[in-house]
Amino acid sequence: MKLFILVALFGLSLAQHNPHTKHGRTAIVHLFEWRWADIAAECERFLGPNGFGGVQISPPNEHIVLNSPWRPWWQRYQPIGYNLCSRSGSEGELRDMISRCNNVGVNIYVDAVINHMCGAGGGEGTHSSCGSWFNAGSRDFPSVPFTHSDFNDHKCRTGSGDIENYGDAHQVRDCRLVGLLDLALEKDYVRAKVTDFLNKLIDVGVAGFRVDACKHMWPGDLAVIYGRLHNLTTNWFPGGSRPFIFQEVIDLGGEPITSREYVHLGRVTEFKYGAKLGTVFKKWNGEKLFYTKTWGEGWGFMPNGSAVAFVDNHDNQRGHGAGGASIVTFWDSRLYKMAVGYMLAHPYGVTRVMSSFHWNRHIVNGKDQNDWMGPPSHGNGSTKSVPINPDQTCGDGWVCEHRWRQIKNMVIFRNVVNGQPHSNWWDNQSNQVAFGRGNRGFIVFNNDDWDLDVTLNTGMPGGTYCDVISGQKEGNRCTGEQINVGTDGWADFKISNRDEDPFVAIHAESKL
Numbered sequence: 001m002k003l004f005i006l007v008a009l010f011g012l013s014l015a016q017h018n019p020h021t022k023h024g025r026t027a028i029v030h031l032f033e034w035r036w037a038d039i040a041a042e043c044e045r046f047l048g049p050n051g052f053g054g055v056q057i058s059p060p061n062e063h064i065v066l067n068s069p070w071r072p073w074w075q076r077y078q079p080i081g082y083n084l085c086s087r088s089g090s091e092g093e094l095r096d097m098i099s100r101c102n103n104v105g106v107n108i109y110v111d112a113v114i115n116h117m118c119g120a121g122g123g124e125g126t127h128s129s130c131g132s133w134f135n136a137g138s139r140d141f142p143s144v145p146f147t148h149s150d151f152n153d154h155k156c157r158t159g160s161g162d163i164e165n166y167g168d169a170h171q172v173r174d175c176r177l178v179g180l181l182d183l184a185l186e187k188d189y190v191r192a193k194v195t196d197f198l199n200k201l202i203d204v205g206v207a208g209f210r211v212d213a214c215k216h217m218w219p220g221d222l223a224v225i226y227g228r229l230h231n232l233t234t235n236w237f238p239g240g241s242r243p244f245i246f247q248e249v250i251d252l253g254g255e256p257i258t259s260r261e262y263v264h265l266g267r268v269t270e271f272k273y274g275a276k277l278g279t280v281f282k283k284w285n286g287e288k289l290f291y292t293k294t295w296g297e298g299w300g301f302m303p304n305g306s307a308v309a310f311v312d313n314h315d316n317q318r319g320h321g322a323g324g325a326s327i328v329t330f331w332d333s334r335l336y337k338m339a340v341g342y343m344l345a346h347p348y349g350v351t352r353v354m355s356s357f358h359w360n361r362h363i364v365n366g367k368d369q370n371d372w373m374g375p376p377s378h379g380n381g382s383t384k385s386v387p388i389n390p391d392q393t394c395g396d397g398w399v400c401e402h403r404w405r406q407i408k409n410m411v412i413f414r415n416v417v418n419g420q421p422h423s424n425w426w427d428n429q430s431n432q433v434a435f436g437r438g439n440r441g442f443i444v445f446n447n448d449d450w451d452l453d454v455t456l457n458t459g460m461p462g463g464t465y466c467d468v469i470s471g472q473k474e475g476n477r478c479t480g481e482q483i484n485v486g487t488d489g490w491a492d493f494k495i496s497n498r499d500e501d502p503f504v505a506i507h508a509e510s511k512l
């Protein structure tokens, strides 16, 4: 009987590891701070047609609105309540986006901020995205409603009421994260309010949640909340589908709280992945690309079935969160394309691609003075929409890494090779490596300071393939370099270290 219950619980939570992507799609994109109307259009015109499996959206619920600094991106990580009007648009626009994306096979994952409300110094008034009144000082949020007894102030044992020591798991979970009012998630009332909010989104059609700040919540409280979530709506998902849960737990080692405490509840964001991959591509600490022969669990990452992998996220691309200067971002576009290409070619984890906005980066003594800057906005503070240029790039300060040819084509590569093993590894004991995915795809990197000129076993059927990095297959022609694979599967590769993109990738659907 006990064994039966254990098996049932295990099965239930494992279900929360499944992203429910459709049509064999394998990558998620974070459209950071995009407006709902733009995401809906992007699903239809770009993400669906190019095989993206889903979008992580910015928090959709009511948040604080700040003037100083002016409308920072992090105001959306300061909830005022669970009404669904935000900087990205109204509830109507949110609902319209969710159904239009679902209709083209692109899932929506909501960034769920449930650890806390706004900062203790958030003041009193109606400076919130739906205009609800609140008083941070007296812990009063009538639009939920939450009052002072719904917060952990009495439970925290530090002098300041904030987390002072990350070595103390009780502080990390019971005190305020950088002053943010910490919700008492052990209270049934608070759990019910949070669950109602998440269930409303599930019923509208979202496929799951990126759960913010999980390190700061007790796994037992999260287990209860997740356990009360509805199944996904059968309008778009098979009956009995559990929401996909991926939890933000920053664990680079050295702290008492580890990602292991959360992996049974859902997937967890693997922060070691981008920190290490950045170090390797930057060749810091004597790292070489050939050491990645054992990439994945062999590098001490969490089990494959538990991980969400990413090169950078909205925090660590601007020095917040974890990973520091080793993180590669769009600011180092040449290395970034290679690192994202490597991630998408490699079988580890559910992969998430970042899509950013530009800001006026201004680094003084290693710290970006403008790390707070919000998305491209009009003078009245409203977020600009994303214009698409004739060459398919984005305008008005939206970077749209996911539209870069090399990254978009590697998302397609990952779908084409899905389920195939990591195979035919080659390296030069330095920074030139190659590997395949069964007989469906092959990729070669030259991150050395000299040319690569080698003949390699690709494991692919003979024929002429179009390199999807220097170009792509359009109709029956190739806009980039062509690679001839012999009937024995071997092919010559030449990659100059001075190439704009010193890597080459071919796959079954890029065959001419």
Ligand SMILES: *[C@@H]1O[C@H](CO)[C@@H](O)[C@H](O)[C@H]1NC(C)=O
Binding pocket: 228, 229, 230, 231, 239, 240, 241
């Ligand atoms: C989800 O679906 C499963 C399988 O159909 C069912 O047993 C379970 O009760 C459902 N859960 C909820 C919360 O509806």
Ligand SMILES: *[C@@H]1O[C@H](CO)[C@@H](O)[C@H](O)[C@H]1NC(C)=O
Binding pocket: 304, 305, 347, 348, 349, 350, 418, 419, 420
């Ligand atoms: C790891 O998980 C991914 C995604 O769930 C899967 O496609 C892949 O085959 C797995 N890789 C390995 C090495 O088991």
Ligand SMILES: *[C@@H]1O[C@H](CO)[C@@H](O)[C@H](O)[C@H]1NC(C)=O
Binding pocket: 378, 379, 380, 381, 382
């Ligand atoms: C803000 O300004 C933009 C551009 O002028 C305009 O389209 C938008 O409606 C304005 N929003 C509000 C809330 O006034």
Ligand SMILES: CC(=O)N[C@H]1CO[C@H](CO)[C@@H](O)[C@@H]1O
Binding pocket: 428, 429, 430, 432, 451, 452, 453, 454
């Ligand atoms: C250590 C090293 O650099 N080994 C080889 C790397 O690859 C090139 C050819 O691509 C060789 O010439 C190097 O000897």
